[in-house]
Amino acid sequence: MPLKTETMVLNMGPQHPSTHGVLRLELEIEGELILSVKPHIGYLHRCFEKHAEAMTYPQVIPYTDRLDYLAAMGNNFGYVIAVEKLLGIQIPERVEYIRVIMAELQRIASHLVAIATNGADIGALTPFLYLFRDREYILSLFEMTCGARMLYNYMWIGGLSHDIHPDFVRKTKEFINHFRPTIVELNNLLTFNKIFIERTANVGILPLDTAINFGASGPVLRGSGLSFDVRREDPYSIYNRFDFEIPTGKGLVGAVGDCWDRYYVRVLEMEQSLCIIEQAIDNIPEGDVKSAIPKRIKPPKGTVYARVENPRGELGYFIISDGNINPFRVKVRAPSFVNLEVMGELCKGHLVADVIAILGSLDIVLGEIDR
Amino acid sequence: MKNPEEIFELLKSEFGNTILGLEKETPTEPIITVDPMQINKVGLFLRNNNTLKFDSLMVLSGVDDANGTKIKDEDGTEMISGGTLSVYYHLHSTNLKHKITLKVSTPRETPQVESVYNVWRTSDWHEREAFDMFGIIFLNHPDLRRILMPYDWEAGYPLRKDYKNPEFYKGMKVPY
Numbered sequence: 001m002p003l004k005t006e007t008m009v010l011n012m013g014p015q016h017p018s019t020h021g022v023l024r025l026e027l028e029i030e031g032e033l034i035l036s037v038k039p040h041i042g043y044l045h046r047c048f049e050k051h052a053e054a055m056t057y058p059q060v061i062p063y064t065d066r067l068d069y070l071a072a073m074g075n076n077f078g079y080v081i082a083v084e085k086l087l088g089i090q091i092p093e094r095v096e097y098i099r100v101i102m103a104e105l106q107r108i109a110s111h112l113v114a115i116a117t118n119g120a121d122i123g124a125l126t127p128f129l130y131l132f133r134d135r136e137y138i139l140s141l142f143e144m145t146c147g148a149r150m151l152y153n154y155m156w157i158g159g160l161s162h163d164i165h166p167d168f169v170r171k172t173k174e175f176i177n178h179f180r181p182t183i184v185e186l187n188n189l190l191t192f193n194k195i196f197i198e199r200t201a202n203v204g205i206l207p208l209d210t211a212i213n214f215g216a217s218g219p220v221l222r223g224s225g226l227s228f229d230v231r232r233e234d235p236y237s238i239y240n241r242f243d244f245e246i247p248t249g250k251g252l253v254g255a256v257g258d259c260w261d262r263y264y265v266r267v268l269e270m271e272q273s274l275c276i277i278e279q280a281i282d283n284i285p286e287g288d289v290k291s292a293i294p295k296r297i298k299p300p301k302g303t304v305y306a307r308v309e310n311p312r313g314e315l316g317y318f319i320i321s322d323g324n325i326n327p328f329r330v331k332v333r334a335p336s337f338v339n340l341e342v343m344g345e346l347c348k349g350h351l352v353a354d355v356i357a358i359l360g361s362l363d364i365v366l367g368e369i370d371r
Numbered sequence: 372m373k374n375p376e377e378i379f380e381l382l383k384s385e386f387g388n389t390i391l392g393l394e395k396e397t398p399t400e401p402i403i404t405v406d407p408m409q410i411n412k413v414g415l416f417l418r419n420n421n422t423l424k425f426d427s428l429m430v431l432s433g434v435d436d437a438n439g440t441k442i443k444d445e446d447g448t449e450m451i452s453g454g455t456l457s458v459y460y461h462l463h464s465t466n467l468k469h470k471i472t473l474k475v476s477t478p479r480e481t482p483q484v485e486s487v488y489n490v491w492r493t494s495d496w497h498e499r500e501a502f503d504m505f506g507i508i509f510l511n512h513p514d515l516r517r518i519l520m521p522y523d524w525e526a527g528y529p530l531r532k533d534y535k536n537p538e539f540y541k542g543m544k545v546p547y
Contacts, residue, residue, distance in 0.1 A: 042519040049504075050529055212426050212465055215493030228465055302396060305461050305472070307429070318432050318459065329530075333430035333461075341496050370519060 007035055010352075014043050018121040018356045021366030025343075025359075029352060037347040037355065039340055044370035052330040057083050057297045058157055060330065065151040067332060067368040070113050073106035073142075074310040075368075076155035081236055082306035082317040083157045086299035094287035095159050096238045101172070101280050102142070102154065103308075104273040108179070109138040110311035111266040118263055118360035119190050122199050127190040134182055137175050144168060158293040164284075172281055176274055183271060191267060200263060201254030204346040204358035208257065214342040218313025218335050219269065220362060223249035223262035230309040242279050244272045259361035266363075298325050312336050312363055334368035372469045373422065375401035381423070385416060400472055402459075407475040407484040410460075411511075414490040417462065417471075425462040425471065428491035432459045433501030437532040439479055451533045456482045456505050477507065486512040504530035 012025040019025065022043035028035040048067065052060045064079045065072040077099060084091065116131040139149045144165045146154045154161050190196055206216070211224040221228055229246045231239040247268035249261030299321040307316035313335030322328040339362050346358050373381075379393045382403065390413070391404040405413050417425040439454025460473040477484050486509040487494045498509040499518040506528040509515055517524060526537035536545050 042517075042521070045519045047529065210492075213492045215428055215491065226465065233468065303400070303402070303459075303472075305400065305430070314429065316430050316461070318430060318461070320434060329432075329434050331430065331432035331434075337496065338493055341493060 005030060012355065014040075018117075018359065020117065020359070020364055023340075023364070023366055023369075025355065027347075027352065027355065032351045032353075034347045034350050034352065034355065037344045039343055041337075041340070041366070041369050044366045046371065048332065048371040049330055052327055054326065056325045057299070057327060060327065061156065062151070062153045065153055067334065067371060068110075068310060068312060068315070068336070068365045069150060069367045070365055071106050071110040071311045072150060072152050073102045073154060074110075074308060074315060076152065077103050077237075078306060078308040078310065078315045078317050080155045080157050081308060082304050082319050083297070083299065085304045085306050086302060086319060086321055087157070087294065087297070089158055089292060089294065091158065092287045092289070092292055093238075093285045095289050095292070097280050097284045098160060098164055098289065099155055100237055100239065100242075101277055101284075102145075104276050104280075105138050105141060105172070107273045107311045108270050109135045111270050112138075114311070114360075114363040115186070115190070115263065115266055118357075118363070119196065121356045121360045122196065124190055124193065124196060127186060130182070130185070130189070134179055137178065141168065141171060141175065144171070156290075156293055157297055159291070160289040163289045169281055169284070172277065176278060179270075179274065183267065186267065191264060197253050197260060199357050200259035200361065202258050203254075203350065203354050204259045204361060205255045206257040206262075206342060206346060210342070210345060211257070214345070215338045216313070216342055217338065218309070218311070219262050219265040220313065220339045220342070222247065223265045223361075224257035225249050225251075230307050230314050234307065236306070236308055239276075242276045244276050247272065259357050262361040262363075296325075298323070307333070310335055312365065312368075313339060315368075332368070332371055334371065336362075336364040336366075337369045337371075340364050340369060372467050374469075375403070375471055378423065378469075378471050379403050381420075382413065382416070386413060389413065394474075400470075402472045402474045404474045404476070407458075407477045409485070410473070410475050411485040411487055411490065413473070414460075414487045418490055422467075423469075424464045424466045427463045427465050428487070428493050428497075429461040429463050429470075430459075431461075431487075431494050431497035431501065433457070433505040433507055433530070434459060435479075435505060435531045436476070441533075448535055449533055451479070451531075454479050456507055456531075458484055458501060458507060460487070482507040483510055484508070485510050488512055504528055506531070 007030050010027045013019040014022040014024045024040040026038040064075040067075050112131045112135045116128040120128040143149050146162050206224050208224045227246045227248050301323045303320045305318045316333030318331040320329040382390045389406045389409040394402040434457045436455045439451045442450045455476040457476045463470050501507050503517040
């Protein structure tokens with residue numbers, strides 16, 4: 001006689017240290033085995049899109065900071081690009097260079113958190129502290145520039161809120177010199193650590209066609225092996241001037257598209273970001289960062305969809321203007337929102353402990369999922 | 372790689388009157404308007420055709436066009452009657468690198484649009500969000516529930532232009 005078994009429903013979250021915020025996962029389990037995972041979101045819904053309709057265009061910028069709060073520069077960047085497209089204004093070279101440097105620094109800072117928490121969730125606590133030390137360096141650079149450490153409101157429509165500090169270039173170069181060896185150290189500590197590989201290789205494999213069909217983007221898509229990066233695919237700002245590679249998952253220690261691949265893409269991307277910063281930092285032209293800021297921002301009637309490559313993937317702003325001073329509709333295509341959809345697919349047939357590794361490798365921020 | 376005019380001509384020859392028109396006004400990117408009850412077929416064609424290959428849905432967004440007649444209640448709140456709700460589909464081909472925007476409009480009182488769940492799986496949550504925020508019913512969607520708002524939110528659809536905050540939700544005061 002076969003043993004009678006029953007499935008159990010287990011709630012992971014909304015208050016759980018490794019759900020990276022207020023996310024509830026409804027796990028249907030049979031023993032340790034996952035049968036299905038249902039994410040429940042919305043605990044952090046702050047009505048961004050409704051608020052944006054009541055604000056003028058520049059007033060929306062501080063709210064965009066609070067979407068993906070680990071990559072606030074990138075959020076500002078996408079929004080101002082969308083509005084500038086609607087307005088059809090030219091941006092001074094100096095502003096473009098500074099924006100790119102800030103966005104790339106932010107990418108490193110954000111990936112550092114992603115890598116650190118991914119490791120910490122699995123049990124590697126030492127790298128966590130090392131990486132947060134380096135992130136601190138970047139946050140000080142931002143603090144020096146605009147006074148804020150997390151929510152910057154730095155990029156304005158047509159310009160920037162502050163010019164860079166006279167010491168900024170020197171300190172950024174110092175950071176690059178300091179950070180390169182840290183990546184080597186990180187690889188020794190965590191990337192090629194046997195326990196870490198055991199926990200992440202061949203876990204949560206995402207095939208490429210599934211990834212595209214689910215709309216995944218950023219490291220999640222690239223981890224599955226497609227060389228797709230909005231900076232290259234649909235160049236915005238001045239990204240077409242820089243040489244950089246787009247790292248993809250190769251399946252070095254397991255199958256292509258597993259958790260380790262997604263993790264390693266982030267490590268390689270940090271090096272590429274350093275590369276872009278190095279190319280940009282010495283060529284910042286002189287100029288006034290506020291000269292192109294329009295006095296009155298009232299875009300003509302029309303719609304625009306602008307997308308940028310945020311650390312977590314393709315961040316898009318769909319804005320409809322009805323010719324007024326406030327947007328008629330702002331829709332955010334949040335990368336984490338789309339990437340999280342694939343969670344249910346990835347977890348099937350894995351163990352409960354793997355859910356944490358998979359979620360960590362997706363690198364979600366609930367701020368932008370719930371908006 | 373095809374430009375929007377060519378894509379429009381191709382769709383027009385394949386589907387005839389289902390394709391309602393091509394909007395081209397700067398600064399807007401060109402938008403092809405489609406019949407809401409045929410969007411699934413059009414989507415499948417766009418994805419499977421070898422010269423188009425739109426394999427990726429970047430974003431699906433609901434919009435309240437607010438183009439109906441505005442009626443003022445006695446207490447000064449505005450209601451909109453008639454007009455349309457719209458859904459925008461921003462498509463992209465990872466292979467052929469072209470982009471296109473589709474739009475469907477549906478009457479505000481009975482907003483119904485075919486789901487594209489079976490074409491682009493990513494539309495699952497996007498459609499749930501459009502349902503949650505605008506009350507647009509996506510036909511044949513397997514799991515059309517609220518997603519960002521509480522499952523038992525009864526005060527309507529928040530992103531509609533005539534939405535009014537309720538006084539209380541389960542005994543908790545809503546306006547702060």
